[in-house]
Each structure stands twice: as structure tokens, then as C-alpha cells.
Amino acid sequence: MRLEYFQMIDRVASFDAAAQVLSATSTVPDDSPVFEGHFPGHPLMPGVLLTETMAQASGYLVLGLLKFSHMPFLAGVEKAKFRTFVGPGAGLAIEAQLVHHGSGYAVTKAKIRSDGKAVCDAELMFRLMPFPNDMATVMRAQAQAIGLVPEAA
């Protein structure tokens, strides 16, 4: 996890196209400028970055299910709950489940757990759009780097 580069997913642990579920893992970095401000002397992973982490896991899920035909752009966050604090060094288990694939949009539910505890959960909506420019190539490379199974890509 590299917060400054918005690389929130370290590894895709599993991708089940039939069940429409993706599981991923990530480790909150020990050091980051983010923690200098959030909060001074009390480093905590910001809720907005936990939301981004859920969104990225959901995004890779959608990319895998659609075989990279469209790019999912985050369009809505509903029912976001942040249930416990997460600090530097915490291991995160992220799960994203497809709720609905509509025409031009998709809805997922995602959650993060750490040390067996529920950290956060939310329902996320994505607008599905054609890839701008060569973004598909970039996304395929990133997906491959984090272990999204090749047959899904």
C-alpha cells in the first residue's frame, strides 16, 4: 500500500467470477506523510483512504468480471461505516462483492477487516465508461502486478 500514489491494494488473494467476489490484502505503511497530518502524534488511516481501498478492490472485481471492456469510475458511496481505527503496519483483508451490474453502471458491497475485526464497509456505485486513451493498458498492467488472475484479464 502506497498511500501517496493511491496504490491501495497489495495483492489480490482470490477472484471468483462465478460468485462475483474478489478478496485482496494490503498492509498500511509504517510511515507516510499522510500520518503527519492525520493526526500529528496519533497516526490513523483516514476513512477516505479506507473508502478508496474498498473502491479499488471493487474496481478490480468489476474489471475482472467485465474482462476489461470498460473502466469503472467511482460514482457513489452509500452506507459507509467506519467501525474501528486502523494505524500504521495494520494488515487489511478487503472483500468486494458485486451487487448489481446495470447498463452503464455497477454496484458493489465492500468491507475491510483487520486482525479479524470489522474495520469498515460500504456500498459503492461505479459508472462504467470506455477506457480513455491507453488507460486499459495501464490498468491491465496494474491488475497483473497485484495478481488478478490472467484469465480474468
Add this chain to the structure above:
Amino acid sequence: MASTFETVANIISETCDIPREQITPESHAIEDLGVDSLAFLDIAFAIDKAFGIKLPLEQWTQEVNEGKVPAEEYFVLKNLCARIDQLVAAKAA
């Protein structure tokens, strides 16, 4: 059982915080009710769930953008409801 229009009007009212009495079968979702494209995704999601269908928004948008079909055909609520009924009937057939 609520009519298609009642269900759709309630969805729009709740999703977009529009007083239910302002929503009529003649209302144009975009021009009269001010529904934007993002809010319409929320509405589409609720309609898809409520009726067990998949509104073909991409196809509709393309047809409107290409000038093949006037927007009223899809976004005036009585017309939208007729399309929903057709999709429900096609699914049941």
C-alpha cells in the same frame, strides 16, 4: 400492488428528494424534475431492483445522442413506465 408509475414516482421522490406531488406521468425526469445523470443511475439501480430488469441506459443514451430517438421517449415518466412494462413482460415471456 402499486402501479409501475407509482413505484417509479416513489423511487424518484425518495432518491432525488423531490416532493411526490410534483411528479406526474407527464413529467420529464431531466427537464421538469432536474434529475442529473448521476441521480439517474441511482434511479436506474432502484428500478432494476424493484422490477427485476436491466434498464438499457447505454442504448437509450446512444440513441438520444445520435438523434435517432427524442429524449422524451425515454425520460417522460409515462413513456419510461411503458418501457419498464415492456421489459418486465419480455422477461416473463
